[in-house]
Amino acid sequence: MKTIGVLTSGGDSPGMNAAIRAVVRFGVKNGLKVIGIQRGYCGMIDGAFKEMNFSDVAGIMERGGTILRTSRCGEFYTPEGRAKAAAKLKNAGIEGLVVIGGEGSLTGAKLLYEEHRIPVVGIPGTIDNDIAQTDMCIGVDTCLNTVIDAIQKLKDTATSHERAFVVEVMGRESGYIALNAALATGSEAAIVPEVPVDFDKLAERLFEERKRGKINCIIVVAEGAGGAIQVAKNLQDRIGYETRITILGHVQRGGSPTAFDRLLASRMGAEAVKALMNGETCMMMALRMNRIEHVPIAEALKSKKGLDMSLYELSLTLS
Ligand code: F6P
Secondary structure, three states: OOEEEEEEOOOOOOOHHHHHHHHHHHHHHOOOEEEEEOOHHHHHHHOOEEEEOHHHHOOOOOOOOOOOOOOOOHHHHOHHHHHHHHHHHHHOOOOEEEEEEOHHHHHHHHHHHHHHOOOEEEEEEOOOOOOOOOOOOEOHHHHHHHHHHHHHHHHHHHHHHOEEEEEEEOOOOOOHHHHHHHHHHOOOEEEOOOOOOOHHHHHHHHHHHHHOOOOOEEEEEEHHHOHHHHHHHHHOOOOOOEEEEEEOHHHHHOOOOOHHHHHHHHHHHHHHHHHHHOOOOOEEEEEEOOEEEEEEHHHHHHOOOOOOHHHHHHHHHHO
């Protein structure tokens, strides 16, 4: 293999730049030509390719977002779109591909291999941490730090005004961000799609705590569990607190990556190139027991990651 491509696709996540840097530098150091594909699969269909060298990725490790830019590409969902993309790759002499992204992006990579035999390796990059087979995805740690920083600030004002805040976080159908942020901030409750909520019970508990003298209340809600507006509607007249809503939104996807994300991305980036050079295909880089392992993309996509119920129980015990 002489030439490989790298792209970021779907929602961006902090650390993607560190992964691009590792792919480019590890590839170049090992004698490969590395082509950056801009704007994800849309750029692949358009042939938006540019060779990248050592200096092209200097100073990007600490930057949020992705220098290659990204997209959610409707056309790539069609077999015709994928055929166009594959033809563009073949014309450019790209013999292997590193795809950095979440579930949709990895599904696209798998289809590209199945339909056009283009060797692909995936790197899980999404703040949602909803990819099975890997303990962590790139961007999750930075996102959690952003969320807990925001919640800490909300706690200040919640305490001053003796209010409740219902804070909505991202995550699609996954409650990972909500649960982990609630646990890490000592919030009163995490409302997640994986666990049905008994609003009567929850309201009763919060009301009792309020009566016992608690002066603030933070409820973290995953967007996939109905969202903050709905939860506040269900609770606010019953919990004894004046209530405010904060939807954190896309701020969760930005920012300079944490040390954890930079290291994870660097390790996965280098390992992905190694996998392609060794002739592997349709594999995803996964963090397990602090080692980077190679698992079939199909395995990662087969089932939902699921929430760690022992963490959920712990959040109830400690709140
Ligand atoms: O998958 C990452 C994510 O940030 C989700 O948590 C969220 O639901 C979605 O992307 C938002 O997508 P967009 O940036 O297209 O609005």
